[in-house]
Amino acid sequence: MDHTSSSTRTNRDPAMTDVARLAGVSHQTVSRVLNGHPNVREQTRLRVRAAIEQLGYRPNRAARTLATGRSQLIGVVAQNSTLFGPSSLLAAFELAAAAQGFVVSVRRVRVLDRGSITAAVEHHREQRAAGIVVIAPTAAADAALTEVPTDVPLVTVDGDPERAGAALVTVDQEAGARLATRHLLDAGHETVWHVSGPEDWFDAAGRQRGWRQTLEEAGVEVPPVSPADWSAASGYRAGLMLARMPEVTAVFAANDHLALGILRAMSERGRSVPGDVSVVGFDDVPEAGYFIPPLTTVRPDFDTVAAEALSLLLSGISGEQRAERRIVTPTLVERESA
Amino acid sequence: MDHTSSSTRTNRDPAMTDVARLAGVSHQTVSRVLNGHPNVREQTRLRVRAAIEQLGYRPNRAARTLATGRSQLIGVVAQNSTLFGPSSLLAAFELAAAAQGFVVSVRRVRVLDRGSITAAVEHHREQRAAGIVVIAPTAAADAALTEVPTDVPLVTVDGDPERAGAALVTVDQEAGARLATRHLLDAGHETVWHVSGPEDWFDAAGRQRGWRQTLEEAGVEVPPVSPADWSAASGYRAGLMLARMPEVTAVFAANDHLALGILRAMSERGRSVPGDVSVVGFDDVPEAGYFIPPLTTVRPDFDTVAAEALSLLLSGISGEQRAERRIVTPTLVERESA
DNA sequence: ACTCAACTTGTTAGCGCTCACGGAACACTG
DNA sequence: CAGTGTTCCGTGAGCGCTAACAAGTTGAGT
Numbered sequence: 209m210d211h212t213s214s215s216t217r218t219n220r221d222p223a224m225t226d227v228a229r230l231a232g233v234s235h236q237t238v239s240r241v242l243n244g245h246p247n248v249r250e251q252t253r254l255r256v257r258a259a260i261e262q263l264g265y266r267p268n269r270a271a272r273t274l275a276t277g278r279s280q281l282i283g284v285v286a287q288n289s290t291l292f293g294p295s296s297l298l299a300a301f302e303l304a305a306a307a308q309g310f311v312v313s314v315r316r317v318r319v320l321d322r323g324s325i326t327a328a329v330e331h332h333r334e335q336r337a338a339g340i341v342v343i344a345p346t347a348a349a350d351a352a353l354t355e356v357p358t359d360v361p362l363v364t365v366d367g368d369p370e371r372a373g374a375a376l377v378t379v380d381q382e383a384g385a386r387l388a389t390r391h392l393l394d395a396g397h398e399t400v401w402h403v404s405g406p407e408d409w410f411d412a413a414g415r416q417r418g419w420r421q422t423l424e425e426a427g428v429e430v431p432p433v434s435p436a437d438w439s440a441a442s443g444y445r446a447g448l449m450l451a452r453m454p455e456v457t458a459v460f461a462a463n464d465h466l467a468l469g470i471l472r473a474m475s476e477r478g479r480s481v482p483g484d485v486s487v488v489g490f491d492d493v494p495e496a497g498y499f500i501p502p503l504t505t506v507r508p509d510f511d512t513v514a515a516e517a518l519s520l521l522l523s524g525i526s527g528e529q530r531a532e533r534r535i536v537t538p539t540l541v542e543r544e545s546a
Numbered sequence: 547m548d549h550t551s552s553s554t555r556t557n558r559d560p561a562m563t564d565v566a567r568l569a570g571v572s573h574q575t576v577s578r579v580l581n582g583h584p585n586v587r588e589q590t591r592l593r594v595r596a597a598i599e600q601l602g603y604r605p606n607r608a609a610r611t612l613a614t615g616r617s618q619l620i621g622v623v624a625q626n627s628t629l630f631g632p633s634s635l636l637a638a639f640e641l642a643a644a645a646q647g648f649v650v651s652v653r654r655v656r657v658l659d660r661g662s663i664t665a666a667v668e669h670h671r672e673q674r675a676a677g678i679v680v681i682a683p684t685a686a687a688d689a690a691l692t693e694v695p696t697d698v699p700l701v702t703v704d705g706d707p708e709r710a711g712a713a714l715v716t717v718d719q720e721a722g723a724r725l726a727t728r729h730l731l732d733a734g735h736e737t738v739w740h741v742s743g744p745e746d747w748f749d750a751a752g753r754q755r756g757w758r759q760t761l762e763e764a765g766v767e768v769p770p771v772s773p774a775d776w777s778a779a780s781g782y783r784a785g786l787m788l789a790r791m792p793e794v795t796a797v798f799a800a801n802d803h804l805a806l807g808i809l810r811a812m813s814e815r816g817r818s819v820p821g822d823v824s825v826v827g828f829d830d831v832p833e834a835g836y837f838i839p840p841l842t843t844v845r846p847d848f849d850t851v852a853a854e855a856l857s858l859l860l861s862g863i864s865g866e867q868r869a870e871r872r873i874v875t876p877t878l879v880e881r882e883s884a
Numbered sequence: 885a886c887t888c889a890a891c892t893t894g895t896t897a898g899c900g901c902t903c904a905c906g907g908a909a910c911a912c913t914g
Numbered sequence: 915c916a917g918t919g920t921t922c923c924g925t926g927a928g929c930g931c932t933a934a935c936a937a938g939t940t941g942a943g944t
């Protein structure tokens with residue numbers, strides 16, 4: 209079978225005109241069939257589809273993007289980390305976007321500073337991304353966003369919940385922290401200690417705020433915060449300190465890996481969990497149920513966050529750019545550590 | 547300042563011709579400056595750069611792709627999971643590719659079956675991706691790749707190490723398993739039990755093979771395999787079984803999360819680790835050092851795997867499509883669980 | 885039959901870039 | 915000064931698609 213009868217061009221991907229020629233119609237009709245335009249006769253549509261099939265034709269997205277001026281591409285800026293929260297979020301978002309026929313292009317940055325973020329956003333603008341999502345969990349990352357042009361829809365995830373004028377989706381860190389703290393208080397503990405994430409993360413700040421508020425509302429003493437990063441190692445170090453203070457009976461860790469470190473410190477120091485001290489985490493990592501003991505923790509719903517981010521972005525893409533905030537409320541998963 | 551003096555077109559992104567007009571040169575000269583073509587006078591280059599700066603010009607990638615027929619885009623097909631291995635790999639790859647000026651577009655699939663994989667690959671082909679990476683850790687995923695056209699460079703990661711005729715990068719699962727098993731044998735254990743990952747994963751099969759080989763070479767009894775998936779939950783269940791058999795003194799778990807489940811099962815059944823039974827994992831997840839006890843495990847170097855995959859893909863893109871296999875050897879991280 | 889409105893299809897002109905030329909300017913030989 | 919490179923720069927065509935218009939076809943309503 210020879211499809212290139214009228215052309216000497218050798219092996220090149222078939223283009224719309226090739227399909228048109230084979231089907232005996234104009235390339236525009238092919239375009240109409242492809243884009244589901246209503247006014248095409250059924251018989252013609254079938255002929256075109258057959259020709260597409262026969263040639264193995266696949267539309268060239270670059271040409272379409274050039275002609276329309278808009279792409280089906282969503283750019284995502286994320287940090288280079290394997291932290292559970294961000295990576296689950298990313299995976300959920302990619303899946304949701306693909307379901308809507310969008311291509312997701314991820315740009316990782318090594319550090320969340322102003323320069324890296326703006327460069328990554330700029331990169332996506334160069335691709336003529338239809339929309340951009342920035343996972344901006346720190347103040348520096350968020351600040352970088354104030355200086356990017358606003359001609360392409362942009363939604364930030366995990367950004368500054370206080371910032372106005374921006375489309376934002378995040379989980380309600382404060383509410384989650386209140387859930388955890390209240391749970392410990394209700395179990396009869398005098399007060400609750402807190403091992404915090406890095407202060408420049410909104411997540412960490414929000415969780416700390418929720419914890420503090422709950423203690424203040426309950427009228428109990430607010431003990432000093434143990435600072436840490438998100439790692440099990442730093443949780444372990446903080447746990448070692450807390451373990452030697454007999455008055456510590458309840459600890460709210462800013463995430464599950466910190467909690468894991470604390471659990472180990474307690475175990476080493478001979479303080480039983482939950483017998484002597486209760487521990488509650490945050491994130492509900494898949495293995496949290498198999499810590500020793502199984503960890504009571506706060507579960508943010510990343511699927512919902514991703515879905516909300518996509519829906520917000522899509523509404524921005526389709527014109528109604530509203531600087532809306534969507535907050536997703538987490539839930540408490542009770543296991544045996546508290 | 548009015549840059550659109552000679553045109554009534556309103557607000558549109560500046561194009562190459564706009565820059566050319568402002569700089570008093572032809573659009574082709576602008577193109578040459580942008581692409582670092584040598585034969586441009588220094589003075590002209592500066593004028594063009596100034597015009598670019600002044601207009602805030604950014605090249606349109608879609609137009610470039612259309613004109614050249616090739617994009618700077620690498621398509622990745624990955625499964626929708628938050629498993630540590632795949633997600634670290636992905637992150638490392640994205641970072642490496644970005645460093646080389648490539649755009650990475652990720653397509654997640656819910657399940658690793660034939661249909662999903664081919665659809666995802668097809669999707670990337672439609673984007674005219676310069677190269678495609680498929681993370682194909684199961685037989686079904688790998689099989690799907692035999693039927694995709696080979697006109698675009700494709701490298702599989704974590705695919706079937708036995709498959710010929712394909713560019714492949716993977717970690718040497720067998721070697722890692724041998725390391726772990728030998729370590730336990732050398733510590734004086736009679737034999738080593740194995741909790742395996744899902745049988746249809748090459749990773750799991752390779753680890754099991756390495757374990758079995760080592761035992762056979764040592765001339766010791768090969769106990770039955772405890773089947774599991776990758777989850778801590780299934781590790782726990784397997785651990786419960788093993789814990790009640792007094793002859794079990796050493797367990798090699800196919801990954802760290804399984805090991806975590808086993809650790810908990812042992813702890814619940816009152817069998818101390820490493821006193822009564824030793825446990826070794828695989829992956830070296832960040833928190834492995836904070837399990838109770840800290841986990842001895844095998845560490846695959848995902849950064850290297852990602853770098854090799856990229857380099858293989860790049861050599862494919864630049865013409866020398868060789869069906870090369872690159873195997874990355876893991877190392878043993880000794881902690882306290884063995 | 886004739887008119888007017890659908891429906892259906894084709895024609896043309898770009899989108900913004902690169903590639904293949906060709907021509908001008910400038911240097912160096914002899 | 916003609917001849918020959920070499921550097922520099924511009925012109926025109928075309929990548930494969932969509933948007934806008936034009937034009938042909940059908941079917942109903944009168």
